[in-house]
Amino acid sequence: MGFVLPLIGFIVLFLIIYALIDAYPKIKLNIPSPPSIPIIGHLHKVIGLDTEQQLKLAQQYSNNTERMMKFWFFNVLAIAPSTPELFQKILSSEECMEKPYIAYRLLTLNNGLLASRFHRWQRDRKFFNNSFKMSTLQSFLPIFNEAADRIVDDMRDNVNCEAFNISPYIFKCTMKMICSTSLGMRINKVENEEAFDKIYHAVNYVIESIASLQNKPVVYPETIYLLTPRAWKHIASAWFLRNFHFKIMSERRKVLDNQDNNNIRDEDSPYYDIFIDQLLKNKGLFTDREIWEHILTILAAGYETSATCLSHCMLFIAMFQDVQQKMFDEINEVFPNGDEEITLDRLGKLQYMERVIKETLRLAPVGPVIFRETRKEFEIEPGLVIPKGVVFILHIYCLHRSKKYWGERAEEFDPDNFLPERVAQRHPATFIPFSFGKRNCIGTRYAMLSMKTILLKFLQRYKVTTNLKYNELRFKSTLTLQLIGKHLVQITERKRHEE
Numbered sequence: 001m002g003f004v005l006p007l008i009g010f011i012v013l014f015l016i017i018y019a020l021i022d023a024y025p026k027i028k029l030n031i032p033s034p035p036s037i038p039i040i041g042h043l044h045k046v047i048g049l050d051t052e053q054q055l056k057l058a059q060q061y062s063n064n065t066e067r068m069m070k071f072w073f074f075n076v077l078a079i080a081p082s083t084p085e086l087f088q089k090i091l092s093s094e095e096c097m098e099k100p101y102i103a104y105r106l107l108t109l110n111n112g113l114l115a116s117r118f119h120r121w122q123r124d125r126k127f128f129n130n131s132f133k134m135s136t137l138q139s140f141l142p143i144f145n146e147a148a149d150r151i152v153d154d155m156r157d158n159v160n161c162e163a164f165n166i167s168p169y170i171f172k173c174t175m176k177m178i179c180s181t182s183l184g185m186r187i188n189k190v191e192n193e194e195a196f197d198k199i200y201h202a203v204n205y206v207i208e209s210i211a212s213l214q215n216k217p218v219v220y221p222e223t224i225y226l227l228t229p230r231a232w233k234h235i236a237s238a239w240f241l242r243n244f245h246f247k248i249m250s251e252r253r254k255v256l257d258n259q260d261n262n263n264i265r266d267e268d269s270p271y272y273d274i275f276i277d278q279l280l281k282n283k284g285l286f287t288d289r290e291i292w293e294h295i296l297t298i299l300a301a302g303y304e305t306s307a308t309c310l311s312h313c314m315l316f317i318a319m320f321q322d323v324q325q326k327m328f329d330e331i332n333e334v335f336p337n338g339d340e341e342i343t344l345d346r347l348g349k350l351q352y353m354e355r356v357i358k359e360t361l362r363l364a365p366v367g368p369v370i371f372r373e374t375r376k377e378f379e380i381e382p383g384l385v386i387p388k389g390v391v392f393i394l395h396i397y398c399l400h401r402s403k404k405y406w407g408e409r410a411e412e413f414d415p416d417n418f419l420p421e422r423v424a425q426r427h428p429a430t431f432i433p434f435s436f437g438k439r440n441c442i443g444t445r446y447a448m449l450s451m452k453t454i455l456l457k458f459l460q461r462y463k464v465t466t467n468l469k470y471n472e473l474r475f476k477s478t479l480t481l482q483l484i485g486k487h488l489v490q491i492t493e494r495k496r497h498e499e
């Protein structure tokens with residue numbers, strides 16, 4: 001027994017020496033850092049803050065940082081850059097294309113594009129770049145159209161009524177779009193209504209749970225999380241989604257085999273290249289589990305982001321009537337009869353609408369902060385070499401609201417920030433709501449096309465107002481940037497070509 005204590009002492013000493021040797025190259029990095037506490041580093045600065053306060057603190061640090069700042073969380077070193085040049089360099093460099101596990105531990109989704117480790121990601125991203133090509137997206141336009149029509153119709157009960165929360169309508173709409181383009185679920189099929197509803201609740205629960213886990217990165221290890229009631233409901237929701245997905249996968253497999261063998265098209269087969277079919281057609285490339293994780297990632301990454309962005313956008317255009325009017329005028333120019341087919345070309349002509357969406361994403365970037373980790377040594381600036389295993393905190397929200405890059409009126413809503421002549425004057429990485437570089441958002445064009453279709457259909461039919469005030473809006477950063485409170489608006493029906 002007498003040797004147990006010395007042995008423990010030796011192991012502890014060994015671990016401390018090992019940690020110090022490992023940390024030494026990081027400690028000696030010449031990067032400014034706020035005062036810290038031994039061992040825990042800067043953890044005390046964020047612990048106890050709610051998600052709104054964390055956002056404000058990040059903004060404070062960012063505004064007071066010339067180039068970058070470093071933070072310690074126990075033995076993890078994190079560097080937060082504050083200039084577009086550094087954002088560009090980090091996000092474009094292969095050395096930094098890893099995602100830190102601590103920030104992306106998305107239970108059940110670890111093999112999807114968003115969270116996967118570098119080598120797997122590299123292989124899979126090549127495949128998906130092809131899946132999101134323009135001709136495929138073009139074939140999705142009728143789906144976007146159908147879903148948008150449906151949701152605009154569903155809103156009619158709110159015409160001339162009290163203020164209502166517009167967000168759930170939009171969430172259901174983008175959910176239907178994603179389910180239809182990923183899994184081939186027909187939007188107007190009555191039998192699908194119940195399934196859409198169940199998927200909507202299950203995905204929401206999974207996203208909320210992941211957010212609750214993400215916000216407590218260090219103090220909330222998965223093993224403890226798994227003992228909580230939330231984790232069990234989280235697992236049950238993920239299990240429901242998994243079973244549902246596997247059922248559809250087996251149906252699609254039969255349909256595809258049938259097409260291969262008989263060279264015929266199933267009556268009920270979608271006329272577009274849905275994501276699950278693309279994955280199944282490449283036999284042997286993905287296991288069934290990988291297909292499921294990819295599809296759930298696309299579902300989760302695609303539906304909530306677009307819906308949140310559009311909810312914010314609706315609120316902004318309800319507040320700024322002149323902006324809404326300009327959008328409406330533009331719609332009437334591009335769709336003079338109101339019922340013209342929605343094409344890529346026509347959506348591309350909605351340039352003012354695009355500026356409004358971009359300004360929404362500038363002030364309220366749905367992914368307010370993203371992370372990267374160095375896979376190997378990385379020379380961030382001449383002579384400044386960042387060792388392997390360092391985390392970068394890329395605070396898009398702070399960059400987008402920085403007066404240094406957006407001027408004194410950085411906090412104001414002004415779609416003209418995206419006039420071509422103003423864009424030309426800025427560094428390309430000053431506006432990066434979809435991230436930047438090879439590991440950026442794969443759904444950028446999908447998102448723009450689907451959001452434009454919804455706005456177009458909505459504004460053709462309704463005028464939107466709100467009693468909420470722009471200066472009183474407050475945001476918090478969970479997994480995505482959320483409004484504190486509800487997106488409360490009123491709607492009235494428009495007459496055709498109303499002034």
Ligand code: HEM
Nearest residue numbers: 113114301302305306309366367370434435441442443447
């Ligand atoms: C307004 C809408 C959207 C915004 C603001 C947005 C933003 C982002 C951002 C910032 C990232 C990088 C995340 C990171 O590095 O941690 C990302 C990644 C991703 N997004 Fe989006 N997104 C949107 C819509 C969509 C849509 C519609 C889809 C799919 C249909 C999608 C699928 C993905 C996927 C799969 C990734 C991971 C890409 C990779 O690592 O290769 N997103 N998105």
